[in-house]
Amino acid sequence: MKQILTLCVVFAAGMGLSVEAGLLGPLGERVGHMSATLCIFLVGSLLLSLALIFAPRRALPELFAQPRWMLTGGVLGPVYVVIITSVTPLLGVGTTMVAILFGQIAAGLLLDHFGVFGVARQRVDGYRLGALVLIAAALALIH
Amino acid sequence: MLTSLLILLALLGGVTLSVQSSVNGRLGGTVGVLATAWLTFVLGALISVLLVLFAQPPRDMTLLDAPRWQLTGAFFGVFYIVAMVFSVPRVGIAAATVAVITGQLAMSVLIDNFAWLGNDRIPLDPQRWGAIALLFASMALIYFGNRKRESAHAKG
Numbered sequence: 001m002k003q004i005l006t007l008c009v010v011f012a013a014g015m016g017l018s019v020e021a022g023l024l025g026p027l028g029e030r031v032g033h034m035s036a037t038l039c040i041f042l043v044g045s046l047l048l049s050l051a052l053i054f055a056p057r058r059a060l061p062e063l064f065a066q067p068r069w070m071l072t073g074g075v076l077g078p079v080y081v082v083i084i085t086s087v088t089p090l091l092g093v094g095t096t097m098v099a100i101l102f103g104q105i106a107a108g109l110l111l112d113h114f115g116v117f118g119v120a121r122q123r124v125d126g127y128r129l130g131a132l133v134l135i136a137a138a139l140a141l142i143h
Numbered sequence: 144m145l146t147s148l149l150i151l152l153a154l155l156g157g158v159t160l161s162v163q164s165s166v167n168g169r170l171g172g173t174v175g176v177l178a179t180a181w182l183t184f185v186l187g188a189l190i191s192v193l194l195v196l197f198a199q200p201p202r203d204m205t206l207l208d209a210p211r212w213q214l215t216g217a218f219f220g221v222f223y224i225v226a227m228v229f230s231v232p233r234v235g236i237a238a239a240t241v242a243v244i245t246g247q248l249a250m251s252v253l254i255d256n257f258a259w260l261g262n263d264r265i266p267l268d269p270q271r272w273g274a275i276a277l278l279f280a281s282m283a284l285i286y287f288g289n290r291k292r293e294s295a296h297a298k299g
Binding site for chain 1 (some may be wrong): 168
């Protein structure tokens, strides 16, 4: 029962991601895609800064002690948000989400296969390859 | 032509997500998800300020003129992060991934179908139902694939 409730929360969180994309597209059309992107990261930074100040664990000193390359993942965030902001109004939310899903799974498969960025190497398996083919077919149908 | 280009761009967006989560995954393991998310958002904010100032043609309307509900996107993003931190240890990554993607896809076709939030209307036609069926099948594969890897991890 608790598990089902937790899954509902996660499901709602996934719905929220689409709401976010659905809000971003029209906002970007009005105020500019870069400004819409700024809005996401600015508000997100403020919320997370608040959370971090009151979090039990003091993680910042530890964070900045990590090797530099490990701190660079975040530079890709704006690329992603600018892309969804500018693409969603033209493709619709559904097609955009399926295309993103495809890119995500395909890249994940390759990163795992070659063990990039210190990820444990895992050979391409039939499950995820099959999933990728099905998502490609869905993408062809949906748009 | 334009459409295929846009789809390619969206695919690329998915690729950046994956790369980001591999780099961040390592970081999250050592310093925690909250600090990792914080760094990601702060870096993103710094870069987007630069983009707004130097890479965006001026507009008549600014963020402060937009209706406030249109500015709430980040709340959903942060809710997602918190929800994942809370649930992955409880239900496992396999189930959590599938639940997120399912919620995401369900909501996206609803937004399109009802033209919510000021988006153009794209009706839920038989083709889209077909796509949904295919996506369900792919979710099943992802679930079982992840389950298998999780149990392999547990043993190893």
